[in-house]
Amino acid sequence: MDDEFGGDSGRRSASRRDTLGDVADALATAESATAMTGAGVSTASGIPSFRGEGGIWNTDFDPDDFSIDRFRADPDGFWRDRLELHGRMFAADPEPNPAHDALVRLEEMGVLDAVVTQNTDGLHKEAGTGRLIELHGNAARAACVECDATVPAAEAFEAVRGGETPRCPACEGLMKPDVVLFGEELPYHPFDAARRMAREGDLFLAVGSSLTVEPAASLPEEASRFGGELAVVNLDATETDRVAHHVVRGDATEALPVLVEMVEARLAAKRSV
Template sequence: MIDKIAGYLSQSNKAVAFTGAGISTESGIPDFRSPGGVWSRYQPVLFQDFLTSGDARRQYWQMKKEAYRELKGAKPNSGHRALAALEAAGKLAAVITQNIDGLHQDAGSKRVLELHGTSRYCICLKCDARYDPDLVQERLESGVEVPLCDKCGGLLKSATISFGQQLPQDVLSEALDLCLQTDLILAIGSSLVVEPAASLPLQAKQNGGRLVIINKTETPLDDLADVIVREPIGETLTRVVHDLGLH
């Protein structure tokens, strides 16, 4: 399977990677859906509830406070580094990710489309002021339950996308264009069930691209895949990079 993926990449002019939480579990970040993950302890807070309910905001920030501890200090793993190496060698056009951890950028990837936003800053929903999440975390740790903007008193929120919140349309549009143009998409560490993001690999396949799935569990697109790999992501991608003669 490794040589087949490497062969596909050699033949491709505009390959795209689509990544989910599975690529970051090897960096010590739990998949939110896995046992012990944040969502096993809390119900996700809908965006509209965040806007209208004080209780929902308190639950949201309690969840974020715990998730921050899991994200803080995480480093890119060999899977992230392999994708950065593929991009640097001209074998990968972009990374489209459902992840919010910023590890692709830390690994050196240049063109990263973050469909679900980023945990790297917080934003005021009223005046758009940005805040360092470390400073917001300090407030939460000191006992503040719902942090507010220093400038206008508006609600602060992580720059991640909540359920019921619209995805950034410019990012989604760019991602769709990439998937419609690509001749090869690598779907990595994603269950391929969270829409609309999960439909992007399907769009690529239906438009004539090859589909490679690297994921430890089955996905709804397995029957359409040209190659399926169930082995660890970092090990698999590192072997692909080596097979291509890259370092």
């Protein structure tokens, strides 16, 4: 089973080990471990990818239309486009898939401390992840730019459908999607917490991410630089593969459930000794 998920990063050394079994060994022995997920974890749930071949930024929408500058200059037009984008993202009525469930199981087993995600679809929370850091926010909410009050995004979209710009029910300030728009910095506290996990953990597992969007893409390399063991599980090669200890080429929805089985077997073997 290990060899099914072997990979080739293109810059292997003699000490590189690129099988899912090696990642299972690392998880089973690490005192602290964090997983970071990207779009590849949610595509099987029907969430379209944003980048790469067929990504919606390359086919259906212009990312400049979803920038903080556009929001400030033309909130009405921004929200109309946002409603269309939201409909495209959630057209399939997505639900958590086996990759989300596998990460929940690893957390329940006590081998995974937290999930850091670049995704805004809310599927990790729906699956039951306990400690979750949503670096880019959550598309299910809208937040007031004046008082930070939040409401369900459905309420904001209802206003847009009625020809109105969403306003805060508490202070009448403008509402914006509670996600990081192009041109915005990541919220300090979530990113700082994720960076501490990367620096202080024994293992950092990057799954289903192209690792091209900064500053989130810096977290795996930071983990490696501070002495943590780094594993990358992704369908395609990433620039971060060059500093990873383990590179597994595979789909997250297939690889992670197998990883759970492997970790369970290793923990059972340790208990029987």
